[in-house]
């Protein structure tokens with residue numbers, strides 16, 4: 001199983017990034033391969049000039065094409081998801097998320113904007129033809145503490161439980177998803193069905 005993790009925060013010290021790290025560790029403990037991308041690590045010019053032929057963007061697209069699922073994390077910015085993340089999602093091909101399960105993750109300063117994922121990010125994932133976009137996780141800043149010296153980053157108990165539940169659902173949905181049938185195999189099956197009638 002392959003998961004592509006996309007961090008949408010421009011900040012190096014990132015609360016939504018803490019949620020992504022937790023998710024990555026949980027998935028890796030279950031034998032899932034997780035490849036991580038951070039929007040801030042793409043060349044800004046490639047994103048702002050929509051360079052579809054950028055080597056980094058092409059590499060990202062190739063891994064998304066191979067993935068079973070995506071973790072997409074973003075801070076809430078101005079009642080929506082981060083614009084930097086949008087510049088990357090804009091460079092994915094039209095049906096990039098077909099056959100894939102997506103778990104959206106967001107952190108925000110206030111629960112007033114907890115629906116930003118639903119009204120802003122989910123329509124974009126849907127436009128990219130995600131097969132299944134899960135309910136997702138929203139955390140407010142008070143629920144996540146950064147790592148400090150030897151002390152690892154911490155989530156409050158309620159958030160930790162919600163994240164674990166969402167990851168179980170994500171893992172289960174990826175395991176259950178119908179596998180696309182290769183065109184050659186489909187042809188073979190149709191031919192043998194004809195002979196068996």
Ligand SMILES: Cc1cc2nc3c(=O)[nH]c(=O)nc-3n(C[C@H](O)[C@H](O)[C@H](O)COP(=O)(O)O)c2cc1C
Nearest residue numbers: 009014015016075076077078079107108109110113
């Ligand atoms: C430019 C900017 C705009 C923000 N706008 C909102 C907002 O509209 N609603 C909200 O709840 N939080 C807002 N926040 C707070 C961030 O969403 C919040 O601190 C988030 O956890 C940051 O995530 P990160 O650490 O992964 O970057 C904003 C922060 C910044 C820097």
